Amino acid sequence: MDGQGIAHPRRLGIASHLGLFLKLPTVGCAKSRLWGRHREPEEKAGSCEYLYERDEVIGAVVRTRYGVRAVYVSPGHLIGLESAVRYVLATCRGYRLPEPIRWAHRVAGGTTP
Numbered sequence: 253m254d255g256q257g258i259a260h261p262r263r264l265g266i267a268s269h270l271g272l273f274l275k276l277p278t279v280g281c282a283k284s285r286l287w288g289r290h291r292e293p294e295e296k297a298g299s300c301e302y303l304y305e306r307d308e309v310i311g312a313v314v315r316t317r318y319g320v321r322a323v324y325v326s327p328g329h330l331i332g333l334e335s336a337v338r339y340v341l342a343t344c345r346g347y348r349l350p351e352p353i354r355w356a357h358r359v360a361g362g363t364t365p
Contacts, residue, residue: 254353256280257336259303259311259326261287271329278328279336280311281350285324293322298341300325312337316344323348 256265257280267280285303293299293315303311303324311326314337327336343350349357358364 253278253280253328254282254349254356256282256286256324257311257326257328259285259287259305259324263310265326265328267326267328277330279331279339280324280326280328281340281353282324282326283321283349285313295319300337309333314340316341316348316350317346320348 253267253270255267257267259265259280265280267278271278288303288305288310290303290313291301293301293313295315295318297315297317300312300314302309303313311324312333313322314325315322325336325340327333340350343352345351347354
């Protein structure tokens, strides 16, 4: 989902909400940070740093392509952080955003993927 999972002030972003409602695994992948602190990941694709709230890991900051801005990945529902990061990286296919999110943006904007 284009939004946060547990990387949210109340630990219940849109990805968590939808997962609870549908009773399905969900992953939050956002273009900007809503909550938490982190170090900047390296420039190479696949680099990541944890996103923290105090001492708790609430997500990861992931560089999906060399030299592009990182995305913010957090578990939504019924999935762990490491699996969430793997899914995001596996679905990026040469672009900054995962294919499902990229397609949704294009369709919403009136163009086809």
